[in-house]
Amino acid sequence: MIVLRLALLSLRNRWLTALLTVSAIAISIALLLGVEKVRMGARQSFADTISGTDLIVGARSGSLNLLLYSVFRIGNATNNISWASYQDLAARPDVAWSVPLSLGDSHRGFRVLGTTPEYFRHYKFRQSQALTFSAGQPFADLFDAVIGADVAAALGYKLGDRVIIAHGLGSVSFLEHDDKPFRIAGILVKTGTPVDRTVHVSLEAIEAIHVDWQSGARIPGQSVTAEDVRRMDLTPKAITAVLIGLKSKLATFRLQRAINEYRPEPLTAILPGAALQELWALVATAETALTAVSAMVVITAFLGMVTMILTTLNERRREMAILRSVGARPRTVLGLLMAEAGVLTIAGIALGIVLLYAALMLLQPFVDAAYGLHLPVAPPRPGEWVTLGIIVLAGTMAGLLPALRAYRLSLADGMTVRT
Amino acid sequence: MLAERAPLIRSNDVRLESPAAGSLAAQRAAIVSMAQVRFAWAGRVAFSLGIETFALALGERLLLIGPSGSGKSTFLGLLCGINAPRSGHIEILGTDITALSASARDGFRAEHFGIIFQMFNLLPYASVMDNVLLPLSFAPRRRARARAAGSAEKDAARLLIGLGLEGSFSARAAELSVGQQQRVAAARALIGAPELIVADEPTSALDRDHQYAFLELLFQRASEAGSTLIMVSHDVSLAPRFDRVLALDAVAVARYGAGA
Numbered sequence: 001m002i003v004l005r006l007a008l009l010s011l012r013n014r015w016l017t018a019l020l021t022v023s024a025i026a027i028s029i030a031l032l033l034g035v036e037k038v039r040m041g042a043r044q045s046f047a048d049t050i051s052g053t054d055l056i057v058g059a060r061s062g063s064l065n066l067l068l069y070s071v072f073r074i075g076n077a078t079n080n081i082s083w084a085s086y087q088d089l090a091a092r093p094d095v096a097w098s099v100p101l102s103l104g105d106s107h108r109g110f111r112v113l114g115t116t117p118e119y120f121r122h123y124k125f126r127q128s129q130a131l132t133f134s135a136g137q138p139f140a141d142l143f144d145a146v147i148g149a150d151v152a153a154a155l156g157y158k159l160g161d162r163v164i165i166a167h168g169l170g171s172v173s174f175l176e177h178d179d180k181p182f183r184i185a186g187i188l189v190k191t192g193t194p195v196d197r198t199v200h201v202s203l204e205a206i207e208a209i210h211v212d213w214q215s216g217a218r219i220p221g222q223s224v225t226a227e228d229v230r231r232m233d234l235t236p237k238a239i240t241a242v243l244i245g246l247k248s249k250l251a252t253f254r255l256q257r258a259i260n261e262y263r264p265e266p267l268t269a270i271l272p273g274a275a276l277q278e279l280w281a282l283v284a285t286a287e288t289a290l291t292a293v294s295a296m297v298v299i300t301a302f303l304g305m306v307t308m309i310l311t312t313l314n315e316r317r318r319e320m321a322i323l324r325s326v327g328a329r330p331r332t333v334l335g336l337l338m339a340e341a342g343v344l345t346i347a348g349i350a351l352g353i354v355l356l357y358a359a360l361m362l363l364q365p366f367v368d369a370a371y372g373l374h375l376p377v378a379p380p381r382p383g384e385w386v387t388l389g390i391i392v393l394a395g396t397m398a399g400l401l402p403a404l405r406a407y408r409l410s411l412a413d414g415m416t417v418r419t
Numbered sequence: 420m421l422a423e424r425a426p427l428i429r430s431n432d433v434r435l436e437s438p439a440a441g442s443l444a445a446q447r448a449a450i451v452s453m454a455q456v457r458f459a460w461a462g463r464v465a466f467s468l469g470i471e472t473f474a475l476a477l478g479e480r481l482l483l484i485g486p487s488g489s490g491k492s493t494f495l496g497l498l499c500g501i502n503a504p505r506s507g508h509i510e511i512l513g514t515d516i517t518a519l520s521a522s523a524r525d526g527f528r529a530e531h532f533g534i535i536f537q538m539f540n541l542l543p544y545a546s547v548m549d550n551v552l553l554p555l556s557f558a559p560r561r562r563a564r565a566r567a568a569g570s571a572e573k574d575a576a577r578l579l580i581g582l583g584l585e586g587s588f589s590a591r592a593a594e595l596s597v598g599q600q601q602r603v604a605a606a607r608a609l610i611g612a613p614e615l616i617v618a619d620e621p622t623s624a625l626d627r628d629h630q631y632a633f634l635e636l637l638f639q640r641a642s643e644a645g646s647t648l649i650m651v652s653h654d655v656s657l658a659p660r661f662d663r664v665l666a667l668d669a670v671a672v673a674r675y676g677a678g679a
Contacts, residue, residue, distance in 0.1 A: 003556055005549070006542060006545055006549065006553070009542075009544050009545050009549070010542070010544055012544070013543070013544035318539050319542055321536075322536075322540065322541070322542060322553075323553075324501065324525075325499070325528075325534040325536070326529060326534070326553050326554035326557055326607070327525050327526060327528045327529020327530070327532075327554060327557035327558060328525065328529075328557055329521075329522045329525040329526075330521075330525075331522070332557075414492075414496045414501035414502060415492075415495070415496065415499065415501055415534065415536070416492045416496070
């Protein structure tokens, strides 16, 4: 169709303004889709972090707080659980397995998790995937450590290296358990979860390095050597949290209630999925705000496009008079301008998608490493295509404004060019 | 000064003086006839135009002399079906176009009219060939006629060569001289052999030599295509080349202001 070709030629004739308009639309589209990608990536990352655990138990606190510090290593525990309570809990008939967690120390900015070898069997992520070792095995010796993939990559550790654990969570600590170095016994395969940034040691090791400490500092004059400590009773006095797997899901709520009403000690039990829902509800407002802002940017880009087409209308009255003289109907002129807006929008979307995926591929490793956020380079989901379809429609409709003006002009001008 | 009444009879008189009129003598059928046409436009300046009678014979070459402000644009708008009159009849090729809808008139114009303006006739960014082929996308019968020569492009090339424009088919229209542009406009008006060629001061942007050369070419190609030609100009010196000359103000009475 020659008319459509002429519309494209006309656009090419104004290529600079057209290109700027397309770029503005492209950036707004990349932003809109990018926000959605980050949003979905963040949700997926969080949801993928824990799987197969039925209940998480910690000291009495908010369920979100418990979830964040026990699974995501964000924030700190308000209190501990006594070892006696843990043993009581683990012995309940509904409980299939339980993994105690003890947090509070760090190694060069990475958190140290004290746990049992059971952790490597029962902790599951991303649809029940188990942890696997890229080298070594679970800790066997008291001073063995298993490190996550990011720890190994960031610090360049390999099997057999000796590491020193610092007291507290700062990345630079002056209080170090330097008298009791650990040996790297295993390195885990990357999971895309906080496990990658964790140093795992046994619960007994956590106890051992604190044996001669009190209230966060070494007891002066009392030093227990690494050899002596092996002969001591290293049963933990307290832990931070417990992951629990049940024999039957049906028991979940019954046990949760029982734990929440546990007499000897105030405890909280949460369902990971339910706590995540709480998290989404919390961040939903921020997500909506982000989406609203990017929608505003799309609208701004459309305003730019409408302005661009409107400003060219006057100099294009000749073009329209010529089209009218060869028999074009005013509605052909209307259609032509709407088609122009549609073409600009589609070009903008296409360029925007290219921009977005180029940025994704470029930034993905960086974002993954820096924020632990895995952004999948996957084609847009059906919902996003629907959004894009609506945007094409909206862009074409935005073209209605200049198109109607052109329609009126060409009705008034007829074949006469008034300049 | 010039004819006011019974233009058909008058046209016979003029034709006697015209050397090119012989072959048309047998054809007297009116291709255009207007009667009691009233047009009024209530814009910022009220304006009205009245045409008692006007007729144009098939194959005729008519020159309408009119200065600006004489309602020239409105007259051409009525003739070409851009404007619709308040009352009266405009019959073209046996069709009363006042009875047609606006979009049917647009289609009618596409099929039966070739129009040349004073200047700025072409889409500057499109090629010469695209400009010539443009009307065919709105006029299926003209397209079919142009394709009878093999392809529309072939027919366009034939017309362009006939107008002395060989070798510049793919050039952008904006790159041509004004004279060349007017010849491209002529080719666009002629393609698909429409029954009526309407030219609105097509030569005013050209110098005298080029004016005559352009008219000569236009007449030749129009008679080859069997098209009737109506031209509007303020230049009386072109009169001897036409079958008939009319003063526009004798055909159409324009009124401005509140009384319009």
